């Protein structure tokens with residue numbers, strides 16, 4: 001660009017309608033949406049149970065079977081979110097963390113909500129349970145985890161419900 005030329009710029013917004021596929025992971029999202037079930041996969045060869053599910057075992061590359069997992073688990077690591085994208089701005093502050101569901105050998109990154117969100121409520125080793133939105137869309141945001149001792153309070157709210 002030379003000194004005589006100065007381009008004229010206008011800020012605008014582009015809105016795009018699009019769809020994307022969950023591919024081989026579709027069963028996880030359909031079961032989440034329709035039946036409030038959390039499905040992982042179990043390797044046919046080594047028996048490792050994956051959550052999030054892997055269609056093929058990432059350790060030995062063999063196909064894996066779908067298995068239903070419990071909706072309780074343990075926090076492995078967590079943090080509190082104060083800065084986020086526009087999609088989640090109304091929810092801050094909220095917790096996120098890696099949760100190992102009972103029966104799984106890998107951990108799922110997911111939201112952890114608490115009525116009294118302080119680090120000690122969502123720290124490593126705390127037991128959590130899944131709470132589901134009543135209106136589900138087949139997305140990861142259809143559910144989140146809460147401390148086990150808050151579960152009954154969360155599922156009594158009109159917009160949420162317990163799992164199966």
Ligand SMILES: [Zn+2]
Nearest residue numbers: 043046057060
């Ligand atoms: Zn395997």
